[in-house]
Amino acid sequence: MPVEREKLVELYRTMLKIRLFEERVAEIYWEGKSPVFNIAADPIPGEMHLYIGEEAVATGVCAHLRPDDMVAGTHRSHGHYIAKGGDLKKLMAELFGKKTGLCQGKGGHMHLFDAGLHFGCGGIIGAGIPHAVGAALAFKMQGKDNVAVSFIGDGAANIGAFHESLNLAAIWKLPVVIVVEDNLYAISVPKSKSTAVKSNAERAAAYGIPGVLVDGMDVMAVYEAAGEAIARARRGEGPSLIECLCYRYRGHFEGDPQLYKPEGEEEEWRKKDPIPNFRAKLIREGILTEEEANKIQEEVAALVAEAEKFARESPWPEPEEALKHVFL
Numbered sequence: 553m554p555v556e557r558e559k560l561v562e563l564y565r566t567m568l569k570i571r572l573f574e575e576r577v578a579e580i581y582w583e584g585k586s587p588v589f590n591i592a593a594d595p596i597p598g599e600m601h602l603y604i605g606e607e608a609v610a611t612g613v614c615a616h617l618r619p620d621d622m623v624a625g626t627h628r629s630h631g632h633y634i635a636k637g638g639d640l641k642k643l644m645a646e647l648f649g650k651k652t653g654l655c656q657g658k659g660g661h662m663h664l665f666d667a668g669l670h671f672g673c674g675g676i677i678g679a680g681i682p683h684a685v686g687a688a689l690a691f692k693m694q695g696k697d698n699v700a701v702s703f704i705g706d707g708a709a710n711i712g713a714f715h716e717s718l719n720l721a722a723i724w725k726l727p728v729v730i731v732v733e734d735n736l737y738a739i740s741v742p743k744s745k746s747t748a749v750k751s752n753a754e755r756a757a758a759y760g761i762p763g764v765l766v767d768g769m770d771v772m773a774v775y776e777a778a779g780e781a782i783a784r785a786r787r788g789e790g791p792s793l794i795e796c797l798c799y800r801y802r803g804h805f806e807g808d809p810q811l812y813k814p815e816g817e818e819e820e821w822r823k824k825d826p827i828p829n830f831r832a833k834l835i836r837e838g839i840l841t842e843e844e845a846n847k848i849q850e851e852v853a854a855l856v857a858e859a860e861k862f863a864r865e866s867p868w869p870e871p872e873e874a875l876k877h878v879f880l
């Protein structure tokens with residue numbers, strides 16, 4: 553079925569939102585950390601894992617989700633949250649550790665949580681898979697047609713919870729979709745050194761569920777594969793596995809010297825950059841004019857600037873609130 557113009561433009565706008573937001577975060581992050589890298593320095597303290605390059609995955613999947621569907625993210629989840637329809641201001645404020653942030657500044661960039669959007673993520677690799685399966689079980693028991701999606705990296709696909717969760721989801725036919733983002737590396741370890749099969753999609757066969765490998769640099773390829781898997785889950789036909797082959801242009805974390813990336817690799821993947829390629833396609837096919845595409849870029853840049861201003865001007869949490877909402 554042809555995809556409507558509005559949807560195509562929305563896909564482009566979402567990818568751009570993720571890219572421009574994170575490019576600005578990268579700049580702000582280094583503001584306080586040079587010339588000497590001090591991980592605790594403001595304005596954005598702590599570790600930072602960026603999603604730049606992988607935007608087509610979150611965008612293509614989340615375009616099929618409703619706000620009341622559940623998403624379990626990862627340690628690299630700004631993109632998942634933005635694609636789910638997240639609030640840029642609250643997201644930026646959380647990165648800054650401010651009181652107006654998603655978790656009142658207590659979570660930081662790896663622990664984003666938005667109850668209204670049914671979104672959560674965390675730094676324990678693969679821990680979101682059983683969470684998504686649990687949400688899917690709840691949806692099924694409540695007779696709802698909602699879907700839960702767990703995004704994970706290729707490294708996380710090797711933890712026990714991945715296999716146990718898929719097995720349980722398959723026998724109970726739960727409405728859950730596992731999206732593996734294969735960005736070639738788990739920190740510095742290439743998938744060929746950690747995973748016996750070529751593609752994680754092949755593992756689906758072991759659980760009797762559909763598994764597909766898609767080009768994660770092509771938002772339409774992801775959109776189509778996710779559309780099928782999510783519709784299948786909504787119909788009550790059970791889980792699916794989608795592996796998206798993609799690339800992160802930055803290091804595993806900000807400050808990673810990336811010595812494990814062979815020379816020329818990034819240049820090759822830059823040719824497949826999902827954002828300029830999709831923009832060119834939309835212009836070529838008459839969906840957008842050059843001027844309209846530029847206007848979208850300006851609008852998105854303004855939203856990011858507004859989020860930054862909001863975060864900078866927001867107050868810090870009160871010291872006496874440090875233990876509030878914390879389980880001890």
Ligand SMILES: Cc1ncc(C[n+]2csc(CCOP(=O)(O)OP(=O)(O)O)c2C)c(N)n1
Pocket residue numbers: 627628675676677678704705706707708709733735737738739804
């Ligand atoms: C259970 C667990 N083991 C190890 C780590 C340390 N760790 C943090 S990120 C990472 C690699 C993750 O790689 P992948 O799942 O491929 O995701 P990517 O970073 O490529 O997005 C590891 C091993 C962790 N956070 N949790």
